Amino acid sequence: MASIQRLVLDVLKPHQPNTLEFARAIAVLGEDYRVDIRVIEVDEQTETLVVMIEGGSLDFERIKDVISENGASLHSIDEVSVVGK
Amino acid sequence: MVLKQIKTLLEISHSKEIMRRYFVVNGFDGALTMLGLIMGFYISDRVELTVVITSCLAVALALGMSGVSSAYISEAAERRRSLAQLEKAMASSLNESRHAQATTWIPWLVALVNGIAPLLISLIIIIPLWLVRSSMVLAFDPLPAAMAVALVIIFLLGIFLGRVGGTFWLWSGLQSLTVALVTVGLIYLIG
Numbered sequence: 628m629a630s631i632q633r634l635v636l637d638v639l640k641p642h643q644p645n646t647l648e649f650a651r652a653i654a655v656l657g658e659d660y661r662v663d664i665r666v667i668e669v670d671e672q673t674e675t676l677v678v679m680i681e682g683g684s685l686d687f688e689r690i691k692d693v694i695s696e697n698g699a700s701l702h703s704i705d706e707v708s709v710v711g712k
Numbered sequence: 713m714v715l716k717q718i719k720t721l722l723e724i725s726h727s728k729e730i731m732r733r734y735f736v737v738n739g740f741d742g743a744l745t746m747l748g749l750i751m752g753f754y755i756s757d758r759v760e761l762t763v764v765i766t767s768c769l770a771v772a773l774a775l776g777m778s779g780v781s782s783a784y785i786s787e788a789a790e791r792r793r794s795l796a797q798l799e800k801a802m803a804s805s806l807n808e809s810r811h812a813q814a815t816t817w818i819p820w821l822v823a824l825v826n827g828i829a830p831l832l833i834s835l836i837i838i839i840p841l842w843l844v845r846s847s848m849v850l851a852f853d854p855l856p857a858a859m860a861v862a863l864v865i866i867f868l869l870g871i872f873l874g875r876v877g878g879t880f881w882l883w884s885g886l887q888s889l890t891v892a893l894v895t896v897g898l899i900y901l902i903g
Contacts, residue, residue, distance in 0.1 A: 636859035641811065643724045643799055698724075698809035700802060 630684040634710035638676045640699030646676065652693050658681050677705070718821070725791070725814040732876065734826040738779050740869050740888070742830025744895060745771060746837045747862035749828060751896050755903030761854065765841050766836040772834030780827030787819035837862045859896070866892045 639647060650662045660682040668675040676699075679692065694701050720727050749771055753759045795815045799806050806812050840857035844850055868878055870888025874881040 639802060641802065643726070644720075644810075648723075670801070672798055695808050696810060698798070698802070698806050698811040700804045 628710045629709050631707065631709050632681065633706065634678075634680045634683065634685055634687070634690070634704065635706035636678040637702040637705055638678050638694060638699050639673055639702055640661070640676060640694075640697065641673055644697055646674070649676075649697055649699070650678075652687070652697055653680060653690060656686060656689050656693065657684075659683050660685070668686055675702075691700075696703065697699075715822045718817075720810060721814040721817060722821075724810050726819045727814075727818050729785075731822055731825045734779075734783060734822060735829045736869055736873055736876075738775075738783075738826050738868065739829035739833045742772070742775050742833045742835065743862050743865045743869065744892060745775060745830070747859055747866070747892055748835045748895055748899055750855055750858050750862070751899045752903070754859070757832060759808070761841060761845055761896060764855070765838060765845060768834065768841065772831050772838070775834060776827040776831030778827075779830055780823045783822035783826035784819050787822045788815075791815040791819055833865055837865065864894055 643651070644661050646666060650664050652658045654662045660680060663679040665677045665679075666674055667677055691701060722731075746768060749768060750764070753764045753767070792815060795806060795811060796812060799857060837858055840850060840852075840854045844854040852860070867885045867889045870885035871881045873888070874884025877884065
């Protein structure tokens with residue numbers, strides 16, 4: 628089965644939770660998850676982020692759930708790295 | 713787990729400060745109302761202690777109910793408005809998010825704090841009245857003792873506000889105490 632090892636996501640989120648808490652919320656999904664976030668744009672109520680997630684086997688569905696639980700929305704999947712096993 | 717969720721909702725909705733403010737404002741309200749009421753009884757001659765306690769309890773309950781209902785109505789409306797604005801900015805529904813959970817639960821939490829603060833403080837203030845009614849002997853008359861408790865609580869609330877605002881604690885405590893003493897003085901004048 629193919630496993631996702633890297634994702635680059637375009638995400639729009641409210642100011643709260645802040646970027647650090649948002650990154651933590653995703654990172655705790657897996658022991659080897661590494662999350663890097665770059666803030667692209669800050670508006671009055673929202674901010675646009677590029678979220679880079681790396682790990683041995685990323686659970687995309689859970690990542691999507693955490694994104695929406697935190698009030699954010701996934702705009703696009705900009706990059707992926709998938710390894711077939 | 714529940715506490716962690718509450719903490720998250722408080723952070724998302726920036727409600728810690730609001731709750732603290734409500735606690736102090738309505739707590740102050742409760743203490744000052746009780747002080748005024750007891751002072752009113754003190755300057756009126758021959759009021760039975762049972763009547764004083766019943767009246768104080770009734771006022772404490774009314775303050776509590778008023779605190780819960782008024783805070784819930786206003787907070788719920790404010791939260792719904794904020795969520796609608798955020799949804800507009802996000803151009804998507806936030807129904808499944810913590811923001812929606814905060815919109816549902818935070819008004820209840822804030823309302824509870826707003827109601828409990830004056831109720832609890834009022835109950836503490838009338839402890840000397842209860843003690844005397846339970847045949848305990850106090851060094852002072854029950855009404856002045858209850859007023860002294862009210863003044864101490866008002867002073868402590870002032871200190872708390874001073875610490876929050878980063879001002880000198882004694883100064884803010886004395887400011888609150890001055891308001892209470894002026895109130896007592898005015899009631900004495902009309903009595």
